[in-house]
Amino acid sequence: MADITSIACLYLLWKRERRRNARRLWVHETIRSRTKLGEFHRLLQELRLDDERFQRYLRLTPAQFDDLLARIGARISRLDTNYRRSISASERLSICLRYLATGDSYRTIANSFRVGISTVSSIVPDVATAIWDSLVEEFMAVPSTDEWRSIAGRFEERWNFPLCCGALDGKHVVIKAPVQSGSQFYNYKGTFSLVLLAVVDVEYCFREIDVGGYGRTSDGGILANSAFGAVLQSHVFVADEAFPLRKNLMRPFPGRRVFNYRLSRARMVVENAFGILSSQWRVYRHAFEVNIEVAEKCVKATCVLHNFMRRTTPPSALRGNIPVGEVDPLPGLRRVAANNSAREAIRIREAFKSYFSAEGTVPWQDNV
Template sequence: MDSEEIALVVHMHLASKKKKKRRYWVHPMIMERRVTSLFHTLYPRIKEDEGKFFNFARMSLTTFEELLHILTDNLTRQDTNMRASIKPEYKIICTLRYLATGCSMTDLHYSYALGRSTIGVIVKEVCQEIWSCMKDMCIPQPTEENWLNIAAGFDRKANFPHCLGAIDGKHIRVIQPKQSGSLYYNYKKFFSIVLLAVCDADYMFTYVHIGLYGRTNDSSIFKQTQLYKRMVDGTLRIPVPAQISRTVNEIVPFLFIGDEAFGLSENMLRPYGGRNLSQKKKIFNYRLSRSRRYIECSFGILANKWRILHRPIDVDIELAEDIVKACCILHNFVRKRDSYKFEDAITTPDLPILERDNTSRGNHRALAVRDIFADYFINEEGELKWQYDMI
């Protein structure tokens, strides 16, 4: 086959793959139903009832109006001769229902009289704007004052001093990305991306990292985050070490608490390993677990409010990451304004935890810090009367 024949074959192949000419700019059925969609019929009536609106949008009307005010400028588009643009309020409500119910984009296509591809574009656009416009407001960069306030919250509510936050990671189910092989296939034998988060004693996320491969070695997930890198290089603005109480003379660093998936270090505490533990070590593990439950509860509130996280997210991996980011931002945004709703945590979400890592023992200083806490939890000042009944 000479060069001319090769060129002809290539030309014919490319011609066969040309995009099919659109039959309609907007399908007539969609245009006919646009005025009878949920946004134009049910939504105005729901806005008149505060309780119904909260159930519909997963936030109060006041909070929604603030969200709309923040995003309107970035979501507004110009009308054209071809069609009128979709209003920002329409886009946001459509996206919130997708995140809140976990329904498919095809369901929204029929309910809101928008094209299936248009729904996908809207969800991506709104999720990206939520992250870019609201990240600094909802998950601000920590300062030393912020860390001290968080530590005071854990000391007051969980009786755990010097705690900068509870940390954990969860596998978010996704449909296998194209041409990804086993990169996203985790030890639980399904495809996922990893959400690693830190929370305070008010169930607010203070740090999130989203998008690591599901098959990533769980003991190294934390080490790939900016939080770890800044903790190691000293730029995280962690307060200087201090005494944890008047009866403990040792200077103790401020630190994060996690489970066995995280390596022990001076700024990271994990439980004692093994089975035949002394009473002191069992008490420490109980107190650590009691404080670490804040991150478990935070994940529970997150997934039960934004139920897209209850099922495998069936979009491309970039949009899946945008969706998880938007859910985390909305979690903080709504919680700060509307507080806690009991129905948010009625069910336990299926968000598998990270695989346990029993290889990292920590250096001598880290081991000593853990022992100081263990001793404090059984002395007269630091003990809780009921803790001995829990082991």
């Protein structure tokens, strides 16, 4: 009787082990047909014949996609093994871009491209990191002194605000409530979010970003200190009421209609940049249902891709550089004492207000 029991136990153990091994090596039929029916191998190759449809699908033109692939291909390529062929760098990039362009769940992306959900969950952060690392030095480098001066000149020519090096604002990036985070990422809008703080130039490009602030922190709770340190003396950034008044940061002035109007015109560039970012990358239309680290990587990738797309668009579609002279429209700012930053900020604001009401006036400002 004992022998029969032992044999039965051994048989059951063997059967369970066999079933487990079979499951470990099992690949679903939909994934096996990836190279024949997957979205990358079928639909995307057909879309390459139509630049406009391809761009609507991945947000990049075929030329921009190939350029980006050449820049990051070596970073995201994987080696083939004796058991399976690796997913190509082109397909990995397509999966990441499609996720950023739609905000669909990992499961939806996996079903479309006929890969595993775990595969998508590893591809998205890896490719997003590679995009940021490969593009940031060229497309989001901190401007030099001459570049700051050029930006200020274009701000004055286009938005009638002199000595302005950029517009500053924050955007709440909605995320799924992190585990055991309490109210740390809870914001005043009733959602959980990360804060994206950005300095934007006159061409709607991000000059500097900071990602990762807690959602409960107001937009003005974080300042891009490196950008403020690099800006030219007597030049300023413009922001809204959420930010404090500083000698190099101008905010609305209660009761000063003309000053507020001129500041708001200049500040529109950062609002427009956030709008363009959200319309291009629909992942911002939904809550990020990934962990904090992956969400930060995706945000940084979309911001540098935003600059990449604007800089690689044909020059005929972009506003050209405007020559900047050495004339100082507000010479009084250079004589402000530096021993009291709060008093200095007020005097700088008064200098702008006086300039906007005198020689710096524009014909339409009194009609607003």
